[in-house]
Amino acid sequence: MSTPAKTRIVGTSVPRKEGVDKLRGTARYVDDIQRQGMWHGATVRSTVPRALIRSIGFDRRVDWSEFSVVSAADISGENQIQMIVADQPCLADGRVNHCEEAILLVAHPDRHKVREAVNAVHVEYELLPPVFTIEESEKQQTVIWGADNCFKRFLLEKGDVDSVWAKAAHIIEGEYRTGAQEHLYIENNGVIAEYSEEDGVTVWGSLQCPYYVHKSLLAVFNLPQEKVRVIQTETGGAFGGKEDYPSVIASHAALLAMKCGHPVKMIYDRIEDLAATTKRHPSRVRHRTALDASGKLLAMEIQIDTDGGAYSTLSSTVLSRATLHSPGPYVCPNVRIRSQAWATNTVPYGAFRGFGAPQTVFAVERHMDEIAAALKLEPIELRRRNFIHQGETTATEQLMREPVILDKLLDRALAESAYHAKCSRFAAENPANAIKRGIGIAAFYHGAGFTGSGERYLNSLAGVDVTSDNKVRVLVSSTEFGQGTNTVLTQIAAESLGVDYEDVIMAPPDTGIIPNSGPTVASRTAMVIGRLVERASLQLIETLRDEAGLPQNSTREEFFAACDRRRARSGDVVSLSRYEAPPGIYWDDQKYRGEAYPAYAWAVHVAQVAVDTITCSAEVEEFWSVQEAGRVIHPVLAAGQIEGGIAQGIGYALYEKVVLQNGRMANSQMTNYIMPTAEDVPPIHVFWEELPFEHGGFGAKGIGELPHDGPAPAILNAIKDAIGVSFNEIPLLPENLFAKLHTVHSIEEPARV
């Protein structure tokens, strides 16, 4: 176990790289940008969940000669959005499979007129029977996708589950459900596109993954690589919601730009963004668990079913991560996990911070408390008896080579939250009070980086160059959308090169300039790309020593002088590094066995809640988070990630409900889709244990998604502690509390043993 090396810049809270621009209001988000002669685009969308399109009529009161209209027939390349499976049309061609599916695109110089025109297009449908739920889809009575409605299945087996049931002292079963969740980035999806014969397609947009959009545009326009250019503009929040969707809106705007011959801006308003873009997959998870008399896990059988919506988008990889996070941070000799992602006639579900893990972590961590209650064990004691340790293997038989310090995280979480004192105090106070308090925990991991062989397939390339005016530029396609990419990667480069933080800038996030370092997802940026930037920087130092007379232990001035000498000789000063898997990694994609993730971040969450048994409202009063995520590169940004993720997790548990009526979102406004406000988020206390990870940038592991995994189970466990009633479905709204409390008749005493 190593301690962090001494550093000048890494580990300090330097000012956010683009912070001053954001605080001045001068940072340029896509809607802040105007292009000469720009038109505005809008989308004609399906109002029905599943149908054949019979006809499309244009209201004669509109002078359509002023407008450009694009349909599927205008697509010169493939009418497909390029995701894992090409099943999603860029524009509907004869049929629609979900409400809000794009049918036509309209552009006009006046953005108000274009909205009016959308309402003047009348689509006639021949309705087909829709499927709206996992239960309807798995019955396969109505087949809406492929042969059986199933986007993807996984089977993961360790040991022999079936040999265990007969001899187990305890068998505990449970079913857990999670709802959809909207990202609710404050900046809606938006892009500007231009087209010319000479330059091809250029898109500026609010997005996470420039090269994903690039790939989609290449296919839709059937253009060579160099004729498509994607530039990320300042991006006002993403959380996964701008991982896959920008490929859709960028294709749409570019099609309009090609048709009308003008730059076209498409900016969704809030209603359209909420109604038409991706959300977190709803899930149903069933656990059947065998334990011995002492409370040691003998077997875990887990069945995971997710709702993927109408097209497959990222459902298979979300399901993969859901599967790999479903057994929790425990060691169990026999595990069988079956998982399936189902098609429904709703807007496709997509990437969202946690990417399947929040769903299955909710299930397993709620289930652990149910087991503890059944075995009359303290929830923390049951977890301690089963935590995984260094040298043990996960459900995929991945050997934990690095230290795993769950006990230490738990001890610290209990101490910081005064857990035991609170348990006693609440048990004493609750019987006499209508407001009942409780405390609950969740323990979990989040795998950082792409799953299994994913990082090898990505084959990321990243680096640095040095300009003639002595600026080091970080060359990556990893983008900034609030999480701190710019700051962390420039810290790493500055540290490695021996220059100041102010000497390093990010190269423009423009596919015409930057190499493909893969998508900005999966908590991979600091760990994987940070490492590549570190390596490229160290290679540059080596080169400058060998070929440009850079002395050992050089100063900043000597570094830039050596760069000048190198430039005079070679023309440029650039160093790139390509991903190499850490040694000894193996992964079997068929059997789902081996090293599922290059590294895991670990955490324990503690939630303190107050449940008002008269109003049936539950409120989180205080929250503690203790985590080990490798080296912390920037303490302020890292804590900000944890706090922000926890706030979203609180919303997921208690506030945020996507209401679908006939497959259409009924609450597509901020007025009725409720996220936690400044008055709702409790004090959040963040604590770190730092164990540098050998293969991460300066020892970093991923942290971005980790904090979203724990709040929901910790909160519902705390509610169980407060009122003695189990809730196994989120979001848990006051009406859900009311329904259960008032059928139970009397509220049980807290079930503490």
Place this chain on the structure above:
Amino acid sequence: MSGSSSLIRLNVNGESHSLSVPPMKRLLDVLREDLHLTGSKEGCGEGECGSCSVRMNGDLVNSCLVPVLQADGASIETVEGLERHGVLHPLQQAFLQCGGAQCGICTPGMLMAAKHLLAHNVHPTIAEIREGLAGNLCRCTGFMRIFESVLSAAASNETTHAR
């Protein structure tokens, strides 16, 4: 926006403007489109998120809900007016140091709401800060570092005396 235009007078960040604009055009759009002050953002268009918050005659308003006619003759403060002579306002400085801005899209509105709060309450408690910022949604930070930023700015003398 179609329809006839009216002559509207605005004083924005100390600068006077006379504009011929449709009277029902949203103040937000006049700021962004006619005056090219794009710091104020549209997040929801219905007064829920507060990203378009500006001060109008000393009141905190959602500029997406104000027809510019209603602002005729008014004095408007936006995020662009916070910085003076190249020096960040203490609130901007505090947000930078404390990590109060992540993606930055709510930040201009949040800064105006925070300025409004401190104008009425020089040393707010956390509970008062929570209440004062309850109309401004931030999806990134979980608000902790925003509260800390406001407390930090309140603690600096410049906020209370210099402006």
